[in-house]
Amino acid sequence: MSAPIFHGGGITAAAATFGGRPEDWLDLSTGINPCPTALPEIPKKAWHRLPDSYLVDEARRAAGDYYGSGKILPLPVPGTQSVIQLLPRLLTEGGGARTDGKVAMVDNRVAVVAPTYGEYTRAFISAGFAVDTVGDVAAIGARHRLAVVVNPNNPDGRTWPVETLIGLHDRMKAANGLLVVDEAFGDAVPALSLAGNMQRLSNLVIFRSFGKFFGLAGLRLGFAIAHEDILKRFEEWLGPWAVSGPALSIAGSLLRSDVSPIRRLIDERAAALHSVLTGVGLQVAGRTALFALVDHARASDIYTHLGRHHILVRKFDYAPAWLRFGLTPGPAADLRLGEVLQRFER
Template sequence: MSAPIAHGGGITAAAAAFGGRPEDWLDLSTGINPCPVALPDIPARAWHRLPDRDLVDEARVAARDHYGTGEILPLPVPGTQSVIQLLPRLLRQGRQVAVTDERVAVADDKVAVVSPTYGEYARAFTAAGFAVDAVNDVASIGAGHRLAVVVNPNNPDGRAWPVETLVALHDRMKAAGGLLVVDEAFGDTDQWLSLASRAQQLSNLIIFRSFGKFFGLAGLRLGFALAREDILARFEDWLGPWAVSGPALSIAASLLRSDASTIGSRIDERCAGLHAALEGAGLRIAGGTALFTLVADTRANDIYTHLCRHHILVRNFDYAPEWLRFGLTPDPAADRRLGEALQGFER
């Protein structure tokens, strides 16, 4: 088994290493909206009873209307990480496999992952015995790949691919009998990049959407998968009954029907505040999305440690030691706190 990937959000470990109470730290290590929306009323039955079909169906209809997926009813899943884990199973199903040295070897079943990106895709396929090609652009994906993964916009650098580019990639994958997975975890603030409205016409496409990042409710562990019905049926079967909690389904149905424009405006405001703090400290913005900003600096490791000593956690990367990813600050006071800490860094 491969080593776990370090992700953002490790405030408890950071506090143990650098001191202070976790609740007093400023966590900028994730790409989650730092201003969570107010929770809607949750019916008592959502807590008391196992989630019945009507709750699932209500959330699916709300997601269909929110994402604009036409006849496709997005499948609620307990965080998109849960279905990332199922992709190797989907790819292997119906294929001839051989067991060699206690590892599953799949002949001619290469996977392409546009990289660098969210590391759990490569980890899941590698652990399942698939050969993974880390490619730097969609143009490098060829007929030899049975499945391709594109995170759009990408995490952590914010690279984005136009809809028509991805439609053309889908058509190439389909012609070769392959599947295209597009992860739109950060797509809520860049709807113009989304393939959701085209999913009904693209039969070999799977889209993952995050719920918690945009609404600031990552603790719900909720996401949606968009694909043709037979693929969604397999995911649903493999996840098992009651995979998503009743309260999560109820919250999703309510918030997905609400006006999200004020959430987007608040995120834009927070993004502007973060950029002002970074630029005021002379840091170079190298990429990002509305929910996070990537900084490139040869002193990244020293800046990371300096911020930890000020009880501010950002995301660093072992594969790109010059990168730091900054999540959004929750308010102007946090902008000032970050700016003052950065300006105190000895250059």
């Protein structure tokens, strides 16, 4: 078993290290919309009863329309982390990645375009697979049974054009391999999504996060988009009632709502964060709509300085010069962050 990965959001641990009450901290360590979307009305029966199939079906239809996957209806899952854990089973219990009934006969290797979300590598190493971390999709070849690309990427915001990823899919399919594209940060840039091409991309799995864009990460809700043979396996392995009735009800409502005000607000918050960071002389090395990556030789000192002022950002053990800043919830937090950064002694 590989070592656990430390993610953002650890306010309680940060408060234990630097002091203060957790509720007084400014948490910028996650890539989550800091202005949660208002919850729609949730029917009482969604709380009272086990989630019935009509709730699942409605959430799937709403997600299919929202993501543009056509007749292929996304599968609700209890957070995409739950299905990341299942990916090795696609290769070990499902007869391998399949194309027209053929079983994959390539080496026991997986490619992950890195640096990126570390749980992919951890899941495959824990399952006994050899993992090649590569810097470019061009380095992925016929020796790989499965490839993972996060688009837009976390933590550097790198993006891959749709045509490039379709080409990668076709190479993987020709070798009876499988492509996984994580679009967790894709809501703000729908043109980057492969979901609209899903009908012809039989060896593709797309993961979408619900909580990041809508600011409702506590729901633990995501969607997997793939052809039915793969989704059926995920559904079987997750077991019955994997997603709660309230989460399904909320998804069915919000995915059919007008999300343009959410996009505008996120864009405003992203612009404000960029202004604060560049205004104090920090170099933004990459970003998405929901976070910015700073590259600084004294990143560790900045992290500690912010912690002493009860502001939490994300640091990286594999890239000690990087810090990731999530969006602030409003102008007062922008001012607080800017003043603290301004006091950092360079």
